[in-house]
Amino acid sequence: MAHFKKKQSGTSQDIPTTSMPDIIFILLIFFMVVTVLREVELLVRQDLTDAENIERIEEKRLVSYIYIGPQILSAGNFGDTRVQVDDALVDPDDFRAVQNVMRQRRTDEPRLIVSLRVDYESEMGIVSDIKQELRLADALRINYSTRRAEGATEL
Amino acid sequence: MLKKKRARESAEIPSSSLADIAFLLLVFFLVVTTIDVDTGIGLVLPPPPDPEQPPPEVRERNMLKILMNAQGAILINEQRSSLDDVQDRVFRFVTNNGEDPELSDSPQQAVVSIKTDRQTEYERYIEMLDEVIGAYRNIWSTEARQLGYRDYVQYRNVEGEPNPIRREYPMNISLAEPDPGS
Numbered sequence: 001m002a003h004f005k006k007k008q009s010g011t012s013q014d015i016p017t018t019s020m021p022d023i024i025f026i027l028l029i030f031f032m033v034v035t036v037l038r039e040v041e042l043l044v045r046q047d048l049t050d051a052e053n054i055e056r057i058e059e060k061r062l063v064s065y066i067y068i069g070p071q072i073l074s075a076g077n078f079g080d081t082r083v084q085v086d087d088a089l090v091d092p093d094d095f096r097a098v099q100n101v102m103r104q105r106r107t108d109e110p111r112l113i114v115s116l117r118v119d120y121e122s123e124m125g126i127v128s129d130i131k132q133e134l135r136l137a138d139a140l141r142i143n144y145s146t147r148r149a150e151g152a153t154e155l
Numbered sequence: 156m157l158k159k160k161r162a163r164e165s166a167e168i169p170s171s172s173l174a175d176i177a178f179l180l181l182v183f184f185l186v187v188t189t190i191d192v193d194t195g196i197g198l199v200l201p202p203p204p205d206p207e208q209p210p211p212e213v214r215e216r217n218m219l220k221i222l223m224n225a226q227g228a229i230l231i232n233e234q235r236s237s238l239d240d241v242q243d244r245v246f247r248f249v250t251n252n253g254e255d256p257e258l259s260d261s262p263q264q265a266v267v268s269i270k271t272d273r274q275t276e277y278e279r280y281i282e283m284l285d286e287v288i289g290a291y292r293n294i295w296s297t298e299a300r301q302l303g304y305r306d307y308v309q310y311r312n313v314e315g316e317p318n319p320i321r322r323e324y325p326m327n328i329s330l331a332e333p334d335p336g337s
Contacts, residue, residue, distance in 0.1 A: 011166045022173040029181055049278045053288040057193040115193060118277050125273030127280075128333050135203045144281060145195040153292070154194065155308065 043084050044069035049120045050149035057143060062113045064105050064139075066098065068126060069119030081122050083130060095133050103137040117145040196284060198328070216257060217264045219248045223283055225274035241283060245290035249324065262294075262324045270331040284328075291326045298324065 044067050057063055066085055070078035083090040083098065090097050106112050114134055118127055134142060148154070204210070221241065222230040229236050231244050249265045251258035259265035267287055271280055292307060298320045299310035310320065 010163050016167045019168070019173045022177045025177045026180060029177070049281045051196055051281055051285040053196070053285055053292055054194045055197045057195070057197075060193065063193065113197075115195065120276070120278040120281075122277045123273060124271045124275040124277060124280055124333050127277060128271075128273070131200060131330070132332070135200050138202070140200040140202065141197070142200060143193070143195040143197045144284070145193065146281060146285075148194050153308065155292075155311065 040065070040067075040084075040087050042067065042072070043087075043089055044071055044082055045078055045119050046117055047120050048117065048145055048147050050152075051144075051146040052149045052152040053155075054146055054148060054152055055143075055155040057113060057115070059111075059113075062109060062111050063115050063143075064102065064112060065115050065117055066130060067117050068122050068130065069117075070121065081119075081126055083126065095129055098130060099133040099137040102134055102139040106137060106139045111141070112139055113141045113143055114139050115143045115145050196281070196288060198330075201329075213266055214260070214264075217259045217266060219245065219259075219265070219267045221267065221269050221283065221287070223269075223271045223275050223279060225272040225276075227276065227279035229283065238282060238286060241286040242290045242293070245287050246293055249290070249294055266327040266329055268329040268331055271333045273333045273335055275333065287328060288326070291324065294324050295320050 046067060046069055066083065068083050069081060071080060071082045071089070073079050080092075082092060083095065085098055085101055102112075102114060116127065116130065131142070134140070220230075220232055224230075229238060229241065231241070236244065245267055247255075248258045248267070249262050251260075251265075252262070253260050269284065269287065295307040295310075299305075299307045302310065304310040304313070307320070311318065314320075
């Protein structure tokens with residue numbers, strides 16, 4: 001019975017898999033944290049101002065955004081103040097497009113709130129032009145989007 | 156027989172605490188992550204002007220005219236003022252109740268009119284609008300305190316909106332079209 005038994009170390013050859021779900025769990029959390037859900041690609045700068053007497057919008061699905069600010073050019077430069085709705089810039093000589101879009105949305109959702117996200121350096125002229133279009137579109141509930149200043153009270 | 160003195164140590168990484176570590180991580184990120192809520196100054200615009208119906212007449216005393224030029228300088232009823240005065244002026248104007256002949260007849264009739272230049276910076280305008288809204292909130296909080304509440308926020312949480320205080324002191328802000336400026 002000259003049987004040569006293979007010399008084998010006593011350790012297991014398998015990779016331990018008990019911790020696998022946990023690793024996947026951590027990965028999941030990591031990606032949940034890192035992922036930024038952004039609906040639109042911003043084409044204008046958005047440095048909002050602070051305000052103290054603000055209110056928060058609870059029902060986000062009622063909100064439509066209009067972005068106003070200096071256009072983002074390449075290499076960190078900024079151009080003229082432009083208006084962005086969804087993914088496109090609006091023709092600066094014809095803001096009626098804003099009116100048409102918002103009238104449509106107002107028809108679909110009568111409780112529509114238009115959130116004006118305006119860069120702090122913009123001038124009131126362009127903001128006012130947009131406001132006139134919103135009045136004509138009958139989208140009357142607006143919200144000047146601001147950041148929360150220190151000591152602010154929210155309603 | 157020679158027996159090994161010790162049983163071989165396990166080569167596996169102890170994994171019993173891994174679930175706890177993952178859980179701690181989850182809690183950490185849950186606490187740290189701020190889901191950004193949209194905040195801002197809410198307003199309701201007036202409906203578009205009707206050419207057949209002229210705008211309602213407002214008596215001189217019931218209108219507090221706030222003007223802001225391109226440099227951010229403020230005029231309240233043709234009088235030079237600073238940003239810090241705005242809140243106090245609006246407060247006295249609205250809560251006058253006919254006492255001072257220069258100020259409003261009643262809070263319901265009081266209108267705060269805000270006008271800017273087209274060149275006025277948005278930041279300056281928001282600063283001023285913030286003060287005006289702050290004045291109204293002060294008025295509402297003063298009323299709420301007289302009813303035994305801590306402030307208007309608490310009152311509103313009980314009474315909801317619209318409520319008697321808001322009816323008594325409506326926020327009549329008129330945003331005029333800006334001047335073309337120089």
